[in-house]
Amino acid sequence: xxxxxxxxxxxxxxxxxxxxxxxxxxxxxxxxxxxxxxxxxxxxxxxxxxxxxxxxxxxxxxxxxxxxxxxxxxxxxxxxxxxxxxxxxxxxxxxxxxxxxxxxxxxxxxxxxxxxxxxxxxxxxxxxxxxxxxxxxxxxxxxxxxxxxxxxxxxxxxxxxxxxxxxxxxxxxxxxxxxxxxxxxxxxxxxxxxxx
Amino acid sequence: xxxxxxxxxxxxxxxxxxxxxxxxxxxxxxxxxxxxxxxxxxxxxxxxxxxxxxxxxxxxxxxxxxxxxxxxxxxxxxxxxxxxxxxxxxxxxxxxxxxxxxxxxxxxxxxxxxxxxxxxxxxxxxxxxxxxxxxxxxxxxxxxxxxxxxxxxxxxxxxxxxxxxxxxxxxxxxxxxxxxxxxxxxxxxxxxxxxxxxxxxxxxxxxxxxxxxxxxxxxxxxxxxxxxxxxxxxxxxxxxxxxxxxxxxxxxxxxxxxxxxxxxxxxxxxxxxx
Numbered sequence: 139x140x141x142x143x144x145x146x147x148x149x150x151x152x153x154x155x156x157x158x159x160x161x162x163x164x165x166x167x168x169x170x171x172x173x174x175x176x177x178x179x180x181x182x183x184x185x186x187x188x189x190x191x192x193x194x195x196x197x198x199x200x201x202x203x204x205x206x207x208x209x210x211x212x213x214x215x216x217x218x219x220x221x222x223x224x225x226x227x228x229x230x231x232x233x234x235x236x237x238x239x240x241x242x243x244x245x246x247x248x249x250x251x252x253x254x255x256x257x258x259x260x261x262x263x264x265x266x267x268x269x270x271x272x273x274x275x276x277x278x279x280x281x282x283x284x285x286x287x288x289x290x291x292x293x294x295x296x297x298x299x300x301x302x303x304x305x306x307x308x309x310x311x312x313x314x315x316x317x318x319x320x321x322x323x324x325x326x327x328x329x330x331x332x333x334x
Numbered sequence: 335x336x337x338x339x340x341x342x343x344x345x346x347x348x349x350x351x352x353x354x355x356x357x358x359x360x361x362x363x364x365x366x367x368x369x370x371x372x373x374x375x376x377x378x379x380x381x382x383x384x385x386x387x388x389x390x391x392x393x394x395x396x397x398x399x400x401x402x403x404x405x406x407x408x409x410x411x412x413x414x415x416x417x418x419x420x421x422x423x424x425x426x427x428x429x430x431x432x433x434x435x436x437x438x439x440x441x442x443x444x445x446x447x448x449x450x451x452x453x454x455x456x457x458x459x460x461x462x463x464x465x466x467x468x469x470x471x472x473x474x475x476x477x478x479x480x481x482x483x484x485x486x487x488x489x490x491x492x493x494x495x496x497x498x499x500x501x502x503x504x505x506x507x508x509x510x511x512x513x514x515x516x517x518x519x520x521x522x523x524x525x526x527x528x529x530x531x532x533x534x535x536x537x538x539x540x541x542x543x544x545x546x547x548x549x550x551x552x553x554x555x556x557x558x559x560x561x562x563x564x565x566x567x568x569x570x571x572x573x574x575x576x577x578x579x580x581x582x583x584x585x586x587x588x589x590x591x592x593x594x595x596x597x598x599x600x601x602x603x604x605x606x607x608x
Contacts, residue, residue, distance in 0.1 A: 185496075187601075207554045207581075208561070208588040219583045222554075225367035228343075234583050235368045236409060236551040253367045 142313075143287050146174050146327050147261035148211065148226075150254045152247030152277070154181040154269030156297025158190065160317045161267070162197060165215055167321040170199035172328035176215045177205075177224070177232075179250045181243050181271070184221035191217045207234045218245040225253040241273035251277025260285035263327065265320060266311075267291045269301030278309035289313045289320055345385035346373055352389050357399050359473065360536040361406065363560035369406070376405040400476075407474040409445045411551065412490065413452045413507075414497030416582045419550070420452055421502045422602035427577050428460045431545060437466040438544040440571060442535060442564070443552030444470040447481025448494075451510075452501075453548065454524040459504045463527060469542060471533035478530045484520040486511075491518045535564040540571045547572055550603075551581040553589065561589035569594045569607060578605040 153160060157180055168176060182188050188204060194215065195202040201214040209216075211230045218224040222234040224245050240246035251264055251274065264281040266274045268291055278288050288311040293299035295316045305311060313323070346369065350362045361369065373385060380401060382388040392398050414420050431437045439457075441450050450470045457463040472478050486494070491511070498507045511518040533541065535552070547568045553561050565586060568578050578595060580603050586592040595605040 204583075206583050206585040206588060208558055208585065222583055225365075225371075227365065227367050227557075233365045233367045234554045235365075235371070236411065236554065236581075237368065237371065238410065249371070253370070256367075256370070 142263065142323055142327055143260060145261050146263050146331060147258050148254060149174055149176045149263045149265065149324060149327070150250060150281075151176065151178045151265045151267065152180070152251065152269070152274040152301075153267030154271055154273070154298065154301055156268040158193075159297070160291065161194065163317045164265075164321045164324060165194055165198050165202075167325035168198065168200050168215065168328040169325070169332050171332035172200060173213045173331050173333055174328050175211050175213055176200070176324075177211075177218070177250065177254070178215065179218040179224055179245050179247050181245070181269070181273070182220040184244065186220065188217065188220050205232045205234070208232065218250065220245075223249040225249060226257045228257055230257070241271055243271065243273050247274035248277035252280040255280040255284040255286055258284075258286065262286035263289065263324075265289045265291075265324070266302055266305040267317070268296035268298050270298035271301060272304040274301055275304035275308040278305045278311065282309045282311070287312050289315065289323070291320065292316050342370070342385065345389070346370065349373065349385050349389045349392075352393055353399070353402075356393060356396065358537070359403065360534065363536060363557050363563075365555050365557055368555055372406050376402050379405055403474055404476050407472075407477065409477075409551075411445060411448045412497060413448045413486075413494040414501045415448070415550070416602075417497050417500035419501075419579060419582070419602045419604070420456060421500070422599050422604055423453070423579065424456050424460065424502050426598070427546065427604065428456070428462060430577075431462060431466075432460075434545060435465070437462065437546070438469065438542060439466060439546040439548070440469045440471070440542070440544045442471055442533070442547060442549040442568070444472050444481055444530075445474075445477050447484060448486070449548065449550065450481060450528060451484060451520055451524055452498075454528065455498070455503070455507075455510055456501070458524065463524075466527055468528045469544065470528055470530050473532065473534045473536075475532065478532065482525070482530050484525060485515060485517045486520070487517050488513065535567060536560055540567055542571065543573050544571050544576065545573055546577045546579070548579040550579065551584070553580060553584050558589055562591050565589055565591035572607045574607060576607045578607065579603060580605070
């Protein structure tokens with residue numbers, strides 16, 4: 139197995155169809171003392187408030203919050219709000235945009251990953267989970283091109299394989315693994331960089 | 335700086351400086367992350383390989399700027415976007431406005447006008463439109479022209495209609511438009527009390543005293559300093575106990591300008607000047 143980067147400043151996670159279940163395995167693996175922010179972008183219906191932050195707050199050790207504009211990126215688990223794109227500013231705060239959907243999606247995983255790659259470069263870990271669209275593949279390539287570490291859920295284990303397959307073609311991920319193995323590696327990264 | 339992407343950062347800063355010096359539009363305090371995407375889109379649209387090339391083109395062919403400005407500012411919103419926001423306005427703000435002899439409402443950053451007409455429709459349904467003056471401002475002349483024309487693509491009307499109903503609409507939205515030119519043309523009488531005007535939250539100052547300011551999903555494109563400036567303008571412009579509405583995921587706290595305002599409704603994002 140390729141070793142994950144030594145210093146990780148952020149983990150970004152993208153998914154669509156079926157990804158809530160995958161997240162339920164992955165997110166609780168992050169230790170309560172972890173200093174690494176985990177930023178989650180899941181395709182959501184635009185017209186309704188998202189229930190995900192509340193759903194995961196009870197399952198996770200880290201604080202789970204939905205993002206507001208200009209929020210500084212602190213340790214914890216952060217969800218992209220519905221009907222906005224999520225981007226990262228150089229001064230390490232979140233920014234939102236109401237620009238047109240990308241890949242029919244807002245939030246778009248490509249938008250988040252491209253701007254995160256720009257800011258975090260080699261200290262970024264990006265994870266693509268199950269999903270029925272190709273959103274995320276371009277973004278994962280940007281992460282890879284900037285020297286970051288890309289992990290893809292093994293399409294054979296994914297509820298919808300389109301997203302992981304497109305990402306494997308576009309981004310040559312360093313690691314293709316099951317959800318359980320992804321949880322283990324993210325758990326190790328979080329543990330290594332924690333305020334114990 | 336060894337960061338390879340910093341070259342692009344330098345080019346963007348130079349471009350923004352050129353735009354400011356040549357055309358007096360100030361994007362220097364805009365959110366860099368969003369601006370980067372828009373500039374990338376502009377490169378494609380204007381057939382430029384690099385941002386520096388775009389800068390050269392802009393300086394030597396000023397007519398290019400109209401196209402660039404459109405890419406940098408274009409925004410499409412839905413009528414009654416975030417229905418609970420308009421429901422709150424109808425149910426909680428309007429009753430207060432009724433007690434005033436006349437009302438002035440400022441839609442700051444009105445883009446192509448969807449929000450202006452959402453307010454106009456609520457005010458019409460509540461019997462207040464006749465004594466309300468709506469200021470609709472934007473920095474883009476193209477956007478203002480689109481707002482004034484009030485023609486929206488037919489395929490967006492279903493969303494508008496659903497939002498209107500969820501916002502507590504008293505009549506069918508279809509009573510406010512006719513189908514023509516492949517789109518929905520809003521009733522002209524809705525804009526009889528609307529003043530469309532060029533105004534920049536980055537460089538202009540307060541122009542009127544108003545009782546309501548609505549500025550939604552505009553502050554997200556600004557950095558914190560510019561957010562502070564804009565919210566400062568709203569505070570100066572609002573009469574005492576005036577109302578301020580912002581976007582669903584915008585925060586006066588995070589912009590550092592919450593103190594002069596009392597939070598009325600967290601979900602709907604309505605505030606009131608202290």
